[in-house]
Amino acid sequence: MRAPKDVLRARRWIIDDIVHDFDVEDVWVLPMEGGPDDFEAVIDLVRSIDFPGSAPLPVRLLWDIRDLLGRIFGLGRISASADDAGDWPPVPGTEERSLLGRVPEELRNTATSPLVADKPFRPLYLTDTEFADEISNRTMYGVKHLAWAHQGGGRYRAYMTVYVKPRGAAGKAYMAFIxxxxxxxxxxxxxxxxxxxxxxxxxAH
Structure with missing residues (x-):
């Protein structure tokens, strides 16, 4: 379910400094709870899930329509892997081609995995309680952030926050449309x- 955009403000996260000039598009409470050591399993699941390939037909149709529009109007494909995307358009308002330069040096190369080789996202960093990756196309620059937030009593819950920077009026209109x-x-x-x-x-466990 959706959550208030300030639901995670009770503590400071590494992502706060990286996306300080981005807007919070959505915050979602994910249906995954566990102990302090279960975040690795959360990341493995999110990385490996075949979505939208195994999703219901309406979802796959929407995905295919977006890719078709991307080819027709030069918006870029949302299902193309990051490795096949070539040079990404820069972060709007900057000359940065990636947010990796904003990641603390000791956290770079912490999120590399063969499981993301065919995904449209590029990983940024991974800690015991955070994972972030980025995506870029002709309509926006986005960041997906997963947080393993302590709920008390040694229990944790996964949250997903989507940060975006639309590319001009056309990008804002497209984001509003979808x-x-x-x-x-x-x-x-x-x-x-x-x-x-x-x-x-x-x-199983």
């Missing part, structure tokens, strides 16, 4: 996927 589809179809399907696979993992 928002109802994301809220009504894309994110509910993703959360159901995560819930099912996390439950299966819990039963």
């Amino acid at each position: 928002k109802p589809f994301r809220y009504a179809i894309i994110y509910p399907a993703l959360l159901r996927h995560l819930d099912r696979f996390w439950t299966e993992r819990r039963v």
Whole structure:
């Protein structure tokens, strides 16, 4: 389910300094809870899940339509891997081609994994309680941040925050246009996927 945009403000996160000039698009409470050592399993699940490939037909159709529009209007494909995307457009308002330069030096190269080789995101960093990756296309520059937030009593819960910088008026219009589809179809399907696979993992262990 969606959460208030300030739900994680009770503590300071590394991502705060990296995306200080980005807008918070969404914060989602993910259906994954566990102990302090379970965040690695959360990351492995998010990285390995076949989404939208195994999602319901409406989700796959929306994904295919977005890629078709990307080819027609030069918006870039959302399903293309980061390695195949070539030189990314810079972060709007800067000359930066990646946010990796903003990541503390000791955290760079902490999030590399073969599981993300065919994904449209590029990893930024990984800690015991945070994971972030970035994506860029012709409409926006985005960052996906996963937080393993302490709920008290030694229990943790996963949250996903999406940060964006639209590319001009066209980017803002596009983000506004797709928002109802994301809220009504894309994110509910993703959360159901995560819930099912996390439950299966819990039963198996």
